[in-house]
Amino acid sequence: MNEFELIARLAKSLPANKNVVTGAGDDCAVLDFGLSEKLFLFKTDAVVEGIHFTTDTPPEKIGRKALARPLSDIAAMAGTPVAALVTLGLPEKFEPEFVAKIYDGLNALAEKTGTAIAGGETTTNPGRIFISIALLGTVARGKQILRSGAKAGDAIFVTGELGGSLAGRHLEFEPRLEEARWLTEHFPIHAMIDLSDGLAGDLRHVLNASGAGAELLKDAIPVSRAAKLRAQKKTPFAAALTDGEDFELLFTVASGDAVKLLDAWKKQFPKLKLSCIGKIVAGGGITIRDKTGAQKLNAHGYVHFA
Amino acid sequence: MNEFELIARLAKSLPANKNVVTGAGDDCAVLDFGLSEKLFLFKTDAVVEGIHFTTDTPPEKIGRKALARPLSDIAAMAGTPVAALVTLGLPEKFEPEFVAKIYDGLNALAEKTGTAIAGGETTTNPGRIFISIALLGTVARGKQILRSGAKAGDAIFVTGELGGSLAGRHLEFEPRLEEARWLTEHFPIHAMIDLSDGLAGDLRHVLNASGAGAELLKDAIPVSRAAKLRAQKKTPFAAALTDGEDFELLFTVASGDAVKLLDAWKKQFPKLKLSCIGKIVAGGGITIRDKTGAQKLNAHGYVHFA
Numbered sequence: 001m002n003e004f005e006l007i008a009r010l011a012k013s014l015p016a017n018k019n020v021v022t023g024a025g026d027d028c029a030v031l032d033f034g035l036s037e038k039l040f041l042f043k044t045d046a047v048v049e050g051i052h053f054t055t056d057t058p059p060e061k062i063g064r065k066a067l068a069r070p071l072s073d074i075a076a077m078a079g080t081p082v083a084a085l086v087t088l089g090l091p092e093k094f095e096p097e098f099v100a101k102i103y104d105g106l107n108a109l110a111e112k113t114g115t116a117i118a119g120g121e122t123t124t125n126p127g128r129i130f131i132s133i134a135l136l137g138t139v140a141r142g143k144q145i146l147r148s149g150a151k152a153g154d155a156i157f158v159t160g161e162l163g164g165s166l167a168g169r170h171l172e173f174e175p176r177l178e179e180a181r182w183l184t185e186h187f188p189i190h191a192m193i194d195l196s197d198g199l200a201g202d203l204r205h206v207l208n209a210s211g212a213g214a215e216l217l218k219d220a221i222p223v224s225r226a227a228k229l230r231a232q233k234k235t236p237f238a239a240a241l242t243d244g245e246d247f248e249l250l251f252t253v254a255s256g257d258a259v260k261l262l263d264a265w266k267k268q269f270p271k272l273k274l275s276c277i278g279k280i281v282a283g284g285g286i287t288i289r290d291k292t293g294a295q296k297l298n299a300h301g302y303v304h305f306a
Numbered sequence: 307m308n309e310f311e312l313i314a315r316l317a318k319s320l321p322a323n324k325n326v327v328t329g330a331g332d333d334c335a336v337l338d339f340g341l342s343e344k345l346f347l348f349k350t351d352a353v354v355e356g357i358h359f360t361t362d363t364p365p366e367k368i369g370r371k372a373l374a375r376p377l378s379d380i381a382a383m384a385g386t387p388v389a390a391l392v393t394l395g396l397p398e399k400f401e402p403e404f405v406a407k408i409y410d411g412l413n414a415l416a417e418k419t420g421t422a423i424a425g426g427e428t429t430t431n432p433g434r435i436f437i438s439i440a441l442l443g444t445v446a447r448g449k450q451i452l453r454s455g456a457k458a459g460d461a462i463f464v465t466g467e468l469g470g471s472l473a474g475r476h477l478e479f480e481p482r483l484e485e486a487r488w489l490t491e492h493f494p495i496h497a498m499i500d501l502s503d504g505l506a507g508d509l510r511h512v513l514n515a516s517g518a519g520a521e522l523l524k525d526a527i528p529v530s531r532a533a534k535l536r537a538q539k540k541t542p543f544a545a546a547l548t549d550g551e552d553f554e555l556l557f558t559v560a561s562g563d564a565v566k567l568l569d570a571w572k573k574q575f576p577k578l579k580l581s582c583i584g585k586i587v588a589g590g591g592i593t594i595r596d597k598t599g600a601q602k603l604n605a606h607g608y609v610h611f612a
Contacts, residue, residue, distance in 0.1 A: 006402040007428065010409050014423040015416040019388050029424035031389055033444070035341055044391040044440045046429045082325050083337055085350040087393075087438045096312035103316050110321040117320040118335035122313065123352045127433050132393045134350045134440030138339070 025209070026146050027076040027193060028137070039144060041079040041137040045070040049128035053171070059098050060105030061171040062131070067106045069196070070135040071113060071175035072247045076194035077146075078184040079139035080177070081115040087132040089125025102131070113177060143184050145251070150191035150210035154252035154280040157261070160273055162199055162246050163227025163239035170245040180249060182268060187261050192251040198244040200297055203286060206250065216278035218290035241297075252280055331515070332452050333382040333499060334443070345450060347385040347443040351376040355434035359477070365404050366411030367477040368437070373412045375502070376441040377419060377481035378553045382500035383452075384490040385445035386483070387421040393438040395431025408437070419483060449490050451557070456497035456516035460558035460586040463567070466579055468505055468552050469533025469545035476551040486555060488574060493567050498557040504550040506603055509592060512556065522584035524596040547603075558586055 011024045021039060022030035028041040047053060047066045067084060074081045086106065090099065110117050115135070159176055176194070183189050191210055195202050199221070203214055218237065227239035234242070253261055258276055265274045278289075286297040317330045327345060328336035334347040353359060353372045373390060380387045392412065396405065416423050421441070465482055482500070489495050497516055501508045505527070509520055524543065533545035540548070559567060564582055571580045584595075592603040 015413055017420060017422040020422045020424050024425035042391060042424055044393045044427055046393050048429055048431055051430050085348060087350045087352050089436060107321055114323060116323040116326045118326050118348055119330035121350055123354055124357050125354055125436055130395055130431055130436055132438040
């Protein structure tokens, strides 16, 4: 049993009950407590020293990132965050002032997004800082956008620019809460996800959940300046496909809505780029098309011709 | 700034919003989403390898304990668990079969208590297993029992027997969910807490939150067999006061209800001991009384004469 088989096995046998509308496998769990207009979104996310930040990362940015990541998942369901709990694993020796600054960064983003910090826990994690955030939010009943709704013919959009997030953006990104709610209020969005694993990996999650494939236009994919500047082991295009931690939104709509949506977006969010990068097709997998032809993306997210 | 000053400082400056009824500082956060009959309980709790379990602990028991701890907090508020998310930090090398067994233990307790496992996350935590559980529950509106309601004159009760939990009970305890709900349905319980830090420490939490003191009767405190058998560095009595991880309930009721409650309890839960161990008094601190006199407990929870 490898790691993927393990996760698949675990996800299959999890206890459910009547409150669970959507369990493991989407951006958030969706719960129903009988409120007429709202469903609940429930998410946890952890950042770990040496994995998601380093010993050099300013503590305010560690705290900010720890909360921004699950906020991005709430955004991906078109929800509104309400309350978070903070589980802080700390080495035996730690600087209280450093921890206070982690909270400063976390609290500032909580204030900005209307999220209460309703408590949490401090425990010992020898050797490194481990921060897990549990986040509870709400979404208008029936307006939660899952990964599974993409349909052949849909246009695929991404917000912002992709790749090179490790150069700094991963500590400073804005969860797209307002944008996601605006989208679902004005257009019938079919599927949505936030880009945490990289465009190729996260699009694949949408495709697998929806039973579909995608055809991307290479020149339409918005490659960030950071991806271009940092290109060493990867081409900028490969970085945009696979770097991860972009925390932008990827969503699909019926192709007939695509132009109208782009126009309305430009008026509503003139500072944030929105790109139509391709379309959902029948079948499976991801094909990249450029002027020389089309090529399948392999399972690891790397395109052969890039 | 020491650790306690840090926590006090952090708890003071946490962002709140209109949904938060009770924030940091009780067994669970209490949230209001406008459901007429229910409030929500929100809790996170983590277990860490080398702290809360060892490399020798059977994996099923690790998973069981990880969920049982926050369930005990839901019990301490007289609530009902609904859904949990599991954050699993794993070393770079791990045995999938071992992780599957952690879930077996966790799932079994979830099934037994009606708790859905609605998802979670797996991440890397080099060197050791770190499991954080986020738990969402409900409580009948107005029936949540806080730490702050103890009144001078109240009788103090504890369920079960105390001390020596490390001998095995900490891996096998039953969260007192049914007992807590029965208590609040049949008696006006003033304050309640689950015993995780040890009787002395947790009673002190109740006293500080309630602005009161307590007088305990030494001979009335139920000392477990494990505490008696393991007494080495501590007397059995000191173990019952300070060992921690008992996960029994401590609660207070008006003294006029005490006898009636004891009688009703014996009929309802004949297999689970309930002990009246003393009373709430004006002032502060904990006094232990025996036939030779009374003595104050010091700040570290050790009694001088024990």
